Amino acid sequence: MTTKKPAVAVYKFSSCDGCQLSILNMEDELLNLAEAIDIAFFLEATRAQKPGPYDIALVEGSITTPHEIERIREVRANAKVVIALGTCATAGGIQALRNFASAEEYAKVVYAHPEYLHYLQTATPIAEHIQVDMELWGCPVNKAQVIEVIVALLNNRRPNLPPHSVCLECKRRGTPCVIVDKGIPCIGPATQAGCGAICPAMGRGCYGCFGPARDVNTDAMANMLLKMERYPGETARLFRGISGYAPTFRTIVDEILPANEEAK
Amino acid sequence: MPSDRLPDIGSTITIEKPAFNLLLSRLKEEGYLPIGPRIKNDSLIYEEIESLEDLPRGYSTEQKPGSFRLVREKHARYFDIIPGSHSWKQFLFPSRVELFTLRKNGKGWENTTQPAEIPSYAFIGVRACELAAIQIQDNIFMRSDFTDPIYRARRQRVFIVSVNCTHPAETCFCTSMGTGPRVKELFDLSLTELDDVFVLTVGSQLARRLMTGIPFDDASGYILTNVEHRLNHAEQQMRRRLDTSDLPELILEHLDHPYWNEIGKRCLSCASCTQVCPTCFCWDTQDEMSLDGKTAKRTRVWDSCFNPGYSHQAGGNTRPTIYSRYRQWMSHKFGTWKQQYGTLGCVGCGRCITWCPAEIDITEEIAALRNEVKR
Incomplete structure (x- = not known):
């Protein structure tokens, strides 16, 4: 255990603040967290700021503006360890849907004066811009995983994060597979565990917010889901969601889309 | 009465x-x-x-x-x-059971497991x-x-x-x-x-x-x-049949057969078969520590040979491909289980067939392997 408390900074980029709220929502652990680390910069929690450099930077959000490219470089220069927090930071998030369309078109639809906007054509994960030391997925992140990573850093060991898919978590909590039991499309078999399989436990399919699992059999996933589609294009939509810009999910959709076109 | x-x-x-x-x-x-x-x-x-x-x-x-x-x-x-x-x-x-909880006590650790x-x-x-x-x-x-x-x-x-x-x-x-x-x-x-x-x-x-x-x-x-x-x-x-007459030899003598790769192409490696199987017994232990570093807990959870983290050791996973994980599962159930425990590891309940989202049917796969081997 280090003698001096590590200084931690929490930053927000393009995001909904949900991951920062997951930290503030720790309730039982929050006081212990404040004991274990020095929260030096966390605007969502307090405007009191301590100057850097920081030991740990927790970064929420994706990079969507030219200014954010500059800011994320400053974050990197100012921190020993950078952790991307949540699926915006690890895969671009839901705003990365623009990567598959025209950002101009979207801007025109939403804003009366899109000419005042300064934005990039794409929403991209933090690791596309700077070196990231660790990625924590989820929309939002699982607070237990945030604590595990901080405890691991405090003790100078690797964090214990599950390498398997959501299916194992469903079975451990006794949730019958929604694909088999209810015919509900679910991308849990291709999705990294860590959430505790909360969606299938509520009787709905996993929509992949924890991002792709390791060693995904993309062909087999696509085949299974295409067979059970409740409307044309459902499989592609499932993969092109919050983690849609993650390379594995992009690959699956690229495989499916030509088939969908042919079917039309 | x-x-x-x-x-x-x-x-x-x-x-x-x-x-x-x-x-x-x-x-x-x-x-x-x-x-x-x-x-x-x-x-x-x-x-x-x-x-x-x-x-x-x-x-x-x-x-x-x-x-x-x-x-x-x-x-x-x-x-x-x-x-x-x-x-x-x-x-x-x-599926999840606490093994022990330790609490820091001066310089040492005290077992405070309830x-x-x-x-x-x-x-x-x-x-x-x-x-x-x-x-x-x-x-x-x-x-x-x-x-x-x-x-x-x-x-x-x-x-x-x-x-x-x-x-x-x-x-x-x-x-x-x-x-x-x-x-x-x-x-x-x-x-x-x-x-x-x-x-x-x-x-x-x-x-x-x-x-x-x-x-x-x-x-x-x-x-x-x-x-x-x-x-x-x-x-x-009961119409479904599994011919066990040439097991475990059929599997153990053909571990390098190309048919395993054919199954691997369809398998999601999701681990569902092993978790619903009433005989599968693999587990993992997970350690967690409190933020103040004063409490440590070890928990035992169900694990699976389909988990990429299973048998992970220095140098990586000994079974890096999906087909090698499927082969491990099936060759244990219908092969090495017999050497280990004297019986096959399957009771014919059919759970792994019903609960495989990819619809892989172990009775059909063994029959198909047998046909491929005979060719």
């Missing part, structure tokens, strides 16, 4: 169905927690039951590769379902294949040279009411594995459901004693013939 008379061990009797609730009350008075099949959120699970009314009366199940459906029927029977993804394994070998309260379970409705699975796990967890205390403490207290299967599912193949559908041993009470009565065979002293005050009749020749007829019919209904 004098109520002070008790049935002999080994005898077969009949009770009116509502009288089964008396038996459940008796079990609860003796400190047992009855667990049985019930429907919750439109799914068939194993959970605590209060009375006969909690059982899935009037339901049947339709099972095929990758699909499980509950079907409401016109009958009024309680045990016509064939179990779903749950198995009794989850009570004897829990002794777990272990319920005495009464399993209501254990199928013949499931009894065979329990027997297999007994051999694993209660060996003469090594005994798992968590499993043993739960196992030794279990009261078993077994059920003879009269309506096997399409994915069942217990006749091929020699485990069912007829229950032969290891039960306290063995039940066969007829339309109007439960037929019970008394298997233990405790079961005999629990019958005190419960009205029963000796099973007539007509009833016994009826039971026999239904079980023969169930055997004939």
Whole structure:
């Protein structure tokens, strides 16, 4: 255990603040967290700021503006360890849907004066811009995983994060597979565990917010889901969601889309 | 029908169905927690039951590769379902169990583990294949040279009411594995459901004693013939076959066959087959520590040979491909299991077939491997 408390900074980029709220929502652990680390910069929690450099930077959000490219470089220069927090930071998030369309078109639809906007054509994960030391997925992140990573850093060991898919978590909590039991499309078999399989436990399919699992059999996933589609294009939509810009999910959709076109 | 008379061990009797609730009350008075099949959120699970009314009366199940459906029927029977993804394994070998908690005490660590309260379970409705699975796990967890205390403490207290299967599912193949559908041993009470009565065979002293005050009749020749007829019919209904005559050699002598790769192309490596399998016993231990560094906890959780983190060691995973993980699973069940424990690791319950989202059917894969090898 280090003698001096590590200084931690929490930053927000393009995001909904949900991951920062997951930290503030720790309730039982929050006081212990404040004991274990020095929260030096966390605007969502307090405007009191301590100057850097920081030991740990927790970064929420994706990079969507030219200014954010500059800011994320400053974050990197100012921190020993950078952790991307949540699926915006690890895969671009839901705003990365623009990567598959025209950002101009979207801007025109939403804003009366899109000419005042300064934005990039794409929403991209933090690791596309700077070196990231660790990625924590989820929309939002699982607070237990945030604590595990901080405890691991405090003790100078690797964090214990599950390498398997959501299916194992469903079975451990006794949730019958929604694909088999209810015919509900679910991308849990291709999705990294860590959430505790909360969606299938509520009787709905996993929509992949924890991002792709390791060693995904993309062909087999696509085949299974295409067979059970409740409307044309459902499989592609499932993969092109919050983690849609993650390379594995992009690959699956690229495989499916030509088939969908042919079917039309 | 004098109520002070008790049935002999080994005898077969009949009770009116509502009288089964008396038996459940008796079990609860003796400190047992009855667990049985019930429907919750439109799914068939194993959970605590209060009375006969909690059982899935009037339901049947339709099972095929990758699909499980509950079907409401016109009958009024309680045990016509064939179990779903749950198995009794989850009570004897829990999916998550705390092993110990340590608390920092000056320079050292103090073991502050609270002794777990272990319920005495009464399993209501254990199928013949499931009894065979329990027997297999007994051999694993209660060996003469090594005994798992968590499993043993739960196992030794279990009261078993077994059920003879009269309506096997399409994915069942217990006749091929020699485990069912007829229950032969290891039960306290063995039940066969007829339309109007439960037929019970008394298997233990405790079961005999629990019958005190419960009205029963000796099973007539007509009833016994009826039971026999239904079980023969169930055997004939079972269409699915697994030829075990050349196992384990078929698998162990062809570990490098290209057919494994064909299965690997279809497998999601999701681990569902291993988790629903009533004999799979792999676990992992997970450590966690509190933020203040003063408390450490070790937990045991179900693991699977399909987990990319399984058998991960210096240099990486010894089975880096999906096909090699599938081969590990199947060659253990139908190959090295025999060398390890003297039996095959499969009881023919069909769960891995029904609950595979990719619809991989182990009986078809073994047959296909056999054909490929012969070519």
